[in-house]
Amino acid sequence: MKAIVSLNAGSSSIKFALYRLVDDALTFDAGGKIEEIGSRPRLKARNADGEIILERDWPADSAISHAHLLEDLFGWAATQLGDRQIVAIGHRIVHGGVRFAAPRIVDDALLGALETLIPLAPLHQPHNLAAVRALRALAPDLPQIACFDTAFHHDLPALATRLPLPRSFHEEGVRRYGFHGLSYEHIARRLRDIDPLYAGGRVIAAHLGNGASLCAMNGGASVDTTMGFTALDGLMMGTRTGALDPGVILYLQTHQGMSVAEVETLLYKQSGLLGVSGVSSDMRTLHASAAPEAGEAIDLFVRQAARQAASLIPSLGGLDGLVFTAGIGENDPVIRARICDCLAWTGLMLDPDANRRNDPLISTPGSKVAVRVIPTDEEAVIAGHVMTLLKPDGRPDGWIAS
Structure with a gap:
């Protein structure tokens, strides 16, 4: 028991x-x-x-x-x-x-x-x-x-881990790691259950929540992702900047006189949807707001998500599927529709009714890219790992008791 x-x-x-x-x-x-x-x-x-x-x-x-x-x-x-x-x-x-x-x-x-x-x-x-x-x-x-959370990306192709810095930094660990790995691991497993052929193809998973990233998966393995050295990289998020011209940081320190601590607070806690809108970091609140700044924050989020999704396609050599997950990805048909509109050039065709209903499959039968909504479950992945680790012999009596 x-x-x-x-x-x-x-x-x-x-x-x-x-x-x-x-x-x-x-x-x-x-x-x-x-x-x-x-x-x-x-x-x-x-x-x-x-x-x-x-x-x-x-x-x-x-x-x-x-x-x-x-x-x-x-x-x-x-x-x-x-x-x-x-x-x-x-x-x-x-x-x-x-x-x-x-x-x-x-x-x-x-x-x-x-x-x-x-x-x-x-x-x-x-x-x-x-x-x-x-x-x-x-x-x-x-x-x-x-x-x-970095484990799913541990075997990224070597080139996908490298930053354009002197090689000595890479050897010290200054490299791209990738995050949201427990979520992507769950998506890869669910795809194998739902459609093994689809799971074996070229898929971009979009983990869109207060933290947001994209992962390019080929055959269920991570080959590229938008987060890099830290969970600050990639898409703009609830309060985080996402990818930012490093010259901005130099400017903030040398011309604005901001300390390292002040810059860190700005990048992690005062930017993203909150910083651009000046209203909230919550997408639901931004949808309900009449402030033009709220609309601009939403527009920027959509543009960045579509732009970075497109940037992952060369790592896959094409695109067979797109999966939306996490708080925004699972529950916001407006954001999904707008991102998909930006990616229509890939042959992706969204079914508006299925999207409004949050159906598991929201692309049309004729779409060249299958689009799915899959709820993430990081806690289930964690529990599965625990069970495997504590049962090395694969038998219930192999459990370690407290």
């Missing part, structure tokens, strides 16, 4: 999912999210039928920490799972660097190595590792598994 918990701890949110082990297979039990950490934390959890089973709010002026929220969440998870023993917790760790691709059981040495990568993912890595440390304090004997 065992269970696994998947965690994705960010700067202002904690996503979680609980899985029961039934007949040597994982069954989703419940999941949800704690949002607005640092301002007014609120928790909502749903069961496997989508019914809300828990809602909780904390005071608006609360300075409650991630560690305290995790303690509350861990206690509720144990109650929710009843007599099932939590045998491991899997974590999304954004950056694994060059060394780490396969999931790893966390120990002191691994934690130390991952801390050295914080400068490469300052918005995510500190919170990922803080969650690990908090749960080690709560349950020191419970195995924790690190699953790396």
Whole structure:
């Protein structure tokens, strides 16, 4: 009677999912999210039928920490799972660097190595590792598994990893890594289930949410992606700039007198949809706004998404499919339609009615490019990795008990 918990701890949110082990297979039990950490934390959890089973709010002026929220969440998870023993917790760790691709059981040495990568993912890595440390304090004997968001891109073609800098920097690790790998891994698996022939082709997956990127997959493997050295690269995002002329940074420092810390805050937390619109980082709020700046932010997001999708096609040698996923990709037919309009030159033809309904397949039968909407599930990928790692002999009795 065992269970696994998947965690994705960010700067202002904690996503979680609980899985029961039934007949040597994982069954989703419940999941949800704690949002607005640092301002007014609120928790909502749903069961496997989508019914809300828990809602909780904390005071608006609360300075409650991630560690305290995790303690509350861990206690509720144990109650929710009843007599099932939590045998491991899997974590999304954004950056694994060059060394780490396969999931790893966390120990002191691994934690130390991952801390050295914080400068490469300052918005995510500190919170990922803080969650690990908090749960080690709560349950020191419970195995924790690190699953790396860079792993799916670990075997990128060598040329796709290189930046146009002196070679010595590349050898030091200044190279392109790629991110959102757990999401893309899920998409690649779902494609194999939905249509093996399609999955074996040339596909661009668009992970469009508060964080956004694109991945070119050939035969289900990553061959190119828009995020590079950090999760700041590529598309404009909710608050991040995406790709930016490096001369802008030099200008901000030399002529505007901005410090490194100020530039970092600007690029990671004050730019993107929020910076351009001056209204919000949330696409839903921008759609509802009458401000012309909100419309311009949407226009720029669409233009960049289409432009960068087109830039990945040479890495594939053509395009057979386009997949939309994540918050915007799964739920925003307007953004999907506008991006597809920009890519009509590829032979892509969108079915407007199917797109409005959020159907799994939203291209027309005559389209040269199949367009799909596939919900991402990073937590399920994490749980699967945990199960595999803790069952080296492939048998239920091979599990490590807490």
